[in-house]
Amino acid sequence: MSPEQLPARIRRWLYTTNHKEIGILYLITSLFFFVAAGVLALTMRSQLSVPDNHLLSADLFNQFVTVHGLLMVFWVLSPFAFGFANYIIPLQIGARDLAFPRLNAMSYWFYLVSGAAMMMSFFFGGAPDLGWTLYSPQTSFKFTPTIGLNLGAAGLILIVVSITMSSVNFLVTMFKMRAPGMKLKHMPVFPWAILITIFMMLYAFPSFLAALLLLYVDRAFGTFYFSSIQGGALLWDNVFWFFGHPEVYIVLFPAIGVIADAISTFTRRPLYGSKYIIGSMIAAAIISFIVWGHHMFVTGIGLTSTKLYTVTTIAVSLPFDVMVIAMIETLVKARVRLKAAALFTLGAVALFVIGGITGVYLASVALDHALRGTYFVVAHFHYIMVGASIMGLIGGLYYWFPKMTGRMYNEGLAKIHFIFSFIGFNILYFPMFLLLDMPRRIATYAPSTGWAALNLMSTVGGFIFGLAQILLFVNLFASLRRGSISGPNPWEAWTLEWSLPSPPPAHDFDTIPAIAEDGTYHFGNSSGYPNGSGYPNGSKMGNGTVHSHLEGQSPWPVVVAFAAFIFFLGITIGQPSNPSVPVTFQPFWPLVLDGAILGVIALYGYSRERFSVHEETNVESWPFREVPNVKLGIWTFLGAEVIFFGVLIGAYFFVRTNSATWPAVGSLFEVRSGFAMTLVLLTSSLTAIMALVSAKVGSRNGLMASLFATFGLGVAFLYIKATEWISLGANGVFSVANGLPATSYFITTGVHGVHVFAGMLMTLYLLVNALKGRYLKGDYHAIEHFGLYWHFVDIVWVFLFPLFYLI
Amino acid sequence: MNTTYLYLLVFAILVGSTDIEVNIVALYPSAPSNGVMLFGTIALSYGVIVSILLGLAGMKALLIALFYQHLKYEPKSLSSWVLIGLVMASLLMSLVFIQLHVH
Numbered sequence: 001m002s003p004e005q006l007p008a009r010i011r012r013w014l015y016t017t018n019h020k021e022i023g024i025l026y027l028i029t030s031l032f033f034f035v036a037a038g039v040l041a042l043t044m045r046s047q048l049s050v051p052d053n054h055l056l057s058a059d060l061f062n063q064f065v066t067v068h069g070l071l072m073v074f075w076v077l078s079p080f081a082f083g084f085a086n087y088i089i090p091l092q093i094g095a096r097d098l099a100f101p102r103l104n105a106m107s108y109w110f111y112l113v114s115g116a117a118m119m120m121s122f123f124f125g126g127a128p129d130l131g132w133t134l135y136s137p138q139t140s141f142k143f144t145p146t147i148g149l150n151l152g153a154a155g156l157i158l159i160v161v162s163i164t165m166s167s168v169n170f171l172v173t174m175f176k177m178r179a180p181g182m183k184l185k186h187m188p189v190f191p192w193a194i195l196i197t198i199f200m201m202l203y204a205f206p207s208f209l210a211a212l213l214l215l216y217v218d219r220a221f222g223t224f225y226f227s228s229i230q231g232g233a234l235l236w237d238n239v240f241w242f243f244g245h246p247e248v249y250i251v252l253f254p255a256i257g258v259i260a261d262a263i264s265t266f267t268r269r270p271l272y273g274s275k276y277i278i279g280s281m282i283a284a285a286i287i288s289f290i291v292w293g294h295h296m297f298v299t300g301i302g303l304t305s306t307k308l309y310t311v312t313t314i315a316v317s318l319p320f321d322v323m324v325i326a327m328i329e330t331l332v333k334a335r336v337r338l339k340a341a342a343l344f345t346l347g348a349v350a351l352f353v354i355g356g357i358t359g360v361y362l363a364s365v366a367l368d369h370a371l372r373g374t375y376f377v378v379a380h381f382h383y384i385m386v387g388a389s390i391m392g393l394i395g396g397l398y399y400w401f402p403k404m405t406g407r408m409y410n411e412g413l414a415k416i417h418f419i420f421s422f423i424g425f426n427i428l429y430f431p432m433f434l435l436l437d438m439p440r441r442i443a444t445y446a447p448s449t450g451w452a453a454l455n456l457m458s459t460v461g462g463f464i465f466g467l468a469q470i471l472l473f474v475n476l477f478a479s480l481r482r483g484s485i486s487g488p489n490p491w492e493a494w495t496l497e498w499s500l501p502s503p504p505p506a507h508d509f510d511t512i513p514a515i516a517e518d519g520t521y522h523f524g525n526s527s528g529y530p531n532g533s534g535y536p537n538g539s540k541m542g543n544g545t546v547h548s549h550l551e552g553q554s555p556w557p558v559v560v561a562f563a564a565f566i567f568f569l570g571i572t573i574g575q576p577s578n579p580s581v582p583v584t585f586q587p588f589w590p591l592v593l594d595g596a597i598l599g600v601i602a603l604y605g606y607s608r609e610r611f612s613v614h615e616e617t618n619v620e621s622w623p624f625r626e627v628p629n630v631k632l633g634i635w636t637f638l639g640a641e642v643i644f645f646g647v648l649i650g651a652y653f654f655v656r657t658n659s660a661t662w663p664a665v666g667s668l669f670e671v672r673s674g675f676a677m678t679l680v681l682l683t684s685s686l687t688a689i690m691a692l693v694s695a696k697v698g699s700r701n702g703l704m705a706s707l708f709a710t711f712g713l714g715v716a717f718l719y720i721k722a723t724e725w726i727s728l729g730a731n732g733v734f735s736v737a738n739g740l741p742a743t744s745y746f747i748t749t750g751v752h753g754v755h756v757f758a759g760m761l762m763t764l765y766l767l768v769n770a771l772k773g774r775y776l777k778g779d780y781h782a783i784e785h786f787g788l789y790w791h792f793v794d795i796v797w798v799f800l801f802p803l804f805y806l807i
Numbered sequence: 808m809n810t811t812y813l814y815l816l817v818f819a820i821l822v823g824s825t826d827i828e829v830n831i832v833a834l835y836p837s838a839p840s841n842g843v844m845l846f847g848t849i850a851l852s853y854g855v856i857v858s859i860l861l862g863l864a865g866m867k868a869l870l871i872a873l874f875y876q877h878l879k880y881e882p883k884s885l886s887s888w889v890l891i892g893l894v895m896a897s898l899l900m901s902l903v904f905i906q907l908h909v910h
Contacts, residue, residue: 203895242899289899623884635885639892646900665832678825686818689875693811784877791875795868801825802860806832 015553017101017611018506022108023087024404027397029108030079033115034390035469037071040064042466045428049459051447061443062129063148067118069132070152073251074159075115077385080393081254082166085194088400089170091497092191094179094515095616096508099172099629102554102611103165109561110162117155117568121148124573128152131441133244134215136226136236141219147572153216154568160209161564164640167201170194172633178620179496181515188495189264189271192278193257196285200246200253203289206640208243210647211236217747220571220585222737225651225747230658230740237299238654239647241292249288251385253281255392256323259345262399263327265493266342267334273326280319287316297368306365313363320356324349339491340414344395347422348388355383358433371436378440379432387425394421394472401476402490406502407483413475420468427461496521512616556606563602567595607765634785638792645796648751652744652803663741665806668734669724674805677720678797681756684713685794688787695780703775703783707767710790714760721753745804752800755793762786817874824863831856 016022044064047056056064086104090097098104121127125146130138138144174195178187187195214225215236225231256277264271271277293301293309327349336342358380361367371377401409431454438451445451489498496513497504499521515521570591615629624632656662665671687709694702725746728734736746766786769775775783851859873879878886 203899290902624882624888625884626882627885632885635889639889639896642893642896646896650900671829671832675825675829679822682818682821682825685821685871685875686814689814690811693814788876791871794875795871798867798871799861799864802828802864806828806860807857 011553014558015105015555017097017105017552017554017557019090019097019101019104020087020404020504020506020508022104023083023085025108026079026083026086026111029112029115030076030083031473033071033075034080036119037068037076038466038469040068040071042462044068045459045462047443048445048455050456051445051449051452053444056443058443059126059129062131062441063122063127065441066128066131066134067122067152070118070128070156071115072385073132073247074156075111075118077251077389077393078163078254079111080390081194081197081251081258084190084258084393084396084400085170085254087404088497089191089194090173090177091403091500091504091508092188092495093174093177094182094496094509094513095173095177095619096512096614097552098169099177099613100169100633101552101613102557102606102609103169105554106557106560107162107166107169109558110158110165110564113561113565114155114158114162117158117565118152120569121151121155124148124151133240134236135240136215136233139215139219139236140227141222142227147574150216150219150572151569153212153219154572157209157212157216158564158568160205160212163201163205164209164637167198167205167640168633168636171198171202171636172629175624176619176621176627176629176632177616179513179515180618180620181517181519182496182620183515183519183622185275186515186519188257189260189274189277190254190257190495193253193260193281196278196281197250197253200250200285200288202636202640203643204243204246204250206643207239207647208247210644210651211239211243213751214239214648214651214747217736223743223747224737224740225655225743228655228740230655231651234296234299234301235651235654237296238292239651241295242289242647245292245295246285246288248381248384249284251389253285255348255389255396256281258396258399259348259392260327261493261495262341262345262395263330263349265399265491266337266339266345267330268337268492269330269334271326272329273322277323277326280322284316284319287312287319291316294363294368297365298372310363310365314360317356317360317363320352324353324356337491339398340409340411340418341395341398341491343415343418344391344398344421347418348392348395351383351387351391351425355380355387358383373439375432375435375438375440379429379435382429382432387429391421391425397472397476399491400497401479402486403497403500403502403504405480405483406486407479407481408486408490409479409483410475413471417468417471417475420464420471424461424464424466424468428458428465429461431455431458431461494520512619515620552611554606554609554611556602556609559602560599560606563595563599565595566591567599570595604765628781630781630785631788634788638788641792645751648748649799649803652748655740655744659740668728668741669745669805671805673720673724674801677717678801680713680717680720681794681797684710684717685791687713688790692780692783692787695775695783696777698776700770700773700776703770704767707763707770707783711760711763711767714756714763717756718753718760721749749800749804752793752796755796759786759790759793762789813874817870821867821870824867828860828863831859 013021013025016025041064043056044061047053047061086098089095118127126148128134128144128149130144130149139149174187174191178184214223217223218226226233226236260271260274260277264274291309291312293305294313297306297309331346336346358376362371362377362380398409398414401407435451435454435458438445438449438455445455486502488501490502491498496515499513500508513521570589570593571585571587573591574586574588687706691703691706691710694700694706728742734742736742763786766775766782769782872889878889
């Protein structure tokens with residue numbers, strides 16, 4: 001490789017917006033985090049292999065437990081699945097890319113830097129050490145004064161941003177960019193699983209983001225959401241598990257999608273009851289949002305609540321029964337081709353059954369009291385998260401490896417990998433079911449406990465399972481160069497991706513395929529590509545346009561993510577000047593400013609860049625045929641924002657209703673001030689809509705005046721708000737760290753203020769462009785999209801005004 | 808109706824209802840939990856006052872969404888999409904409050 005080639009290669013991967021390359025980046029990065037989390041796990045197992053062991057200190061053990069859990073849940077399971085989703089779903093639904101390719105690239109880079117932040121937390125006073133649930137009040141400054149937790153929280157915030165961007169992107173893609181004839185009912189199970197997962201993500205992750213924000217401000221500014229009796233542990237439990245239980249299905253469903261498609265392929269049968277599988281996933285997704293209380297049986301949430309959550313928790317197991325029965329029915333009397341991909345997916349089903357059944361025990365209040373916090377629970381959720389999810393996804397890796405690389409993997413080695421993984425897994429986790437009196441998250445134990453033999457067995461199983469994964473990497477790495485040519489469809493599968501050469505060309509389809517009325521696609525009528533030759537560097541679209549991997553590149557997604565990383569690093573890594581003061585917000589200003597400036601430049605560059613997305617016509621887009629992609633994306637994003645603000649307002653209600661006293665109306669906030677701010681924002685909504693009217697009729701002066709007025713009113717709103725804050729602070733009794741009324745007021749209105757500020761930056765950008773004569777007549781969409789956001793910010797204030805000023 | 812007039816009418820309703828909100832609160836006695844007497848005869852509890860204020864806020868939000876965000880004129884699929892999302896979000900939030908109340 002010559003030096004001239006190196007920058008081009010690096011640039012290709014840094015700047016890529018191609019869904020397949022981003023998918024590969026996701027897969028490689030998630031496997032890296034898989035190894036990192038695995039090393040932490042094996043070190044923990046070594047520590048627990050014998051009693052009274054001192055390989056790790058208790059503190060380091062806790063850090064390993066926590067970071068292992070966080071990495072697996074956030075940086076391995078979902079990103080592993082979304083690596084496939086990125087690569088495969090556009091191919092399966094007949095699209096050339098995702099709806100917003102640059103946003104897709106930005107999602108990946110946010111994912112990468114978020115993981116870096118989490119890993120770096122080890123080097124800043126110690127990583128988070130409270131378990132992946134980050135229970136309050138251990139997260140308070142009093143019990144965890146290290147800034148490593150702040151950095152870990154920043155990593156989590158960044159990955160939630162990444163996930164939200166991904167969710168919007170996939171949702172628009174799957175609704176709006178399906179090949180002609182590819183009705184929703186014709187989509188394979190894997191895209192359906194991802195679609196349902198995305199819905200869950202859109203509801204669950206904003207809740208988690210709000211919880212993290214409150215946690216961060218508690219630690220950084222000394223507020224009291226989670227360190228007060230009125231909020232405290234129960235508030236965290238509610239907002240965390242509202243997200244946390246759906247998260248289990250968020251990491252599981254993509255694997256079920258992989259398993260379902262693979263089983264269908266390797267049995268050469270249509271999946272039995274595929275509609276019921278999809279329906280069951282939808283039912284489970286909905287019910288999953290009303291089961292979170294079963295994680296709180298021992299918190300004293302009350303008998304009525306525990307009854308309710310027992311019923312819903314048992315109910316959520318029923319749809320999974322349907323899924324498993326449908327898969328088993330598909331296998332009955334089938335001539336299954338036991339390739340490694342099939343073995344992993346079938347193994348995943350078996351392990352899922354064990355994990356699922358043991359979960360039903362935990363729905364019982366009585367059993368939950370006995371088993372809560374023991375290794376029984378650890379075994380249960382690892383059978384789900386590793387047994388079903390990871391094994392299923394590894395099956396997916398073997399299944400789609402030939403499609404991605406054009407090469408076959410070594411089948412024999414892969415089968416050995418499966419045998420050792422399956423046996424190692426069960427030796428690792430089954431003994432934990434028997435350790436039902438051993439508390440989880442303890443660094444060591446006494447010989448007299450009688451836990452030594454089972455722990456040793458578990459550790460041996462852990463090493464078998466862990467070392468078996470080396471076979472995976474060796475096999476895939478070696479097969480990249482030496483594997484036999486796979487051809488387009490080595491498994492004789494039926495889904496659309498297998499109609500393309502392996503690897504598929506940069507633009508995926510020469511011509512967008514048409515799906516028959518019965519949902520089938522007739523292979524062989526397609527492209528006529530040479531068998532398995534692939535087009536790694538470029539190819540021609542049907543209209544003769546040359547399309548290469550080097551086209552459609554953008555430097556800005558990686559720069560935006562890097563700027564966000566620098567910014568968050570700056571606000572988290574400064575050491576507290578006085579450890580006795582419960583405030584860790586000591587920003588390292590040079591980094592904060594660098595990040596902010598770089599971010600502004602990058603966003604400006606992003607918005608100015610001429611990046612065209614080829615949109616197909618005549619695609620299947622029910623039920624949003626008449627809704628433009630961007631508008632659907634913005635509405636979806638606003639839906640996530642509703643949940644985010646809903647949780648912030650919910651937290652306010654929570655602490656307020658739990659407080660014996662609350663300042664009377666008018667005693668702290670002047671109603672006049674709130675009234676003035678409300679009028680200002682309502683007027684700004686009017687000017688924003690008038691800007692759209694002016695743009696549509698082509699009135700440049702009207703557009704300029706309206707935008708200018710909107711900007712001015714935004715300034716006025718923030719000015720009144722700032723005056724109010726300063727006034728409240730000046731009297732000394734009302735600072736951000738001075739009681740729950742102050743905490744909830746400053747944080748909720750502060751977050752809203754940030755939204756107003758962001759809207760003002762958008763207005764400024766629109767003003768600059770409007771000066772150049774843009775947005776008139778048919779070019780008004782940017783004004784309309786800005787308006788959707790600005791009116792939403794107005795709506796939020798419409799609720800904040802009575803909540804904080806009038807009641 | 809001319810759209811500009813429609814937008815102005817919506818704005819007038821928004822401002823008017825905000826004015827009503829503020830005036831309801833202006834009738835408060837010193838302690839809000841005592842409730843408020845309307846027109847000297849109708850006693851409203853604090854809970855009712857809160858419901859009225861949040862109801863007015865909800866109405867204002869709906870007006871903004873329907874007319875300024877154009878949901879009223881969008882395809883039914885999109886308005887249903889938003890509506891279903893809001894209903895589900897509200898149900899979920901309600902569950903939190905029910906649990907809180909039970910607790």
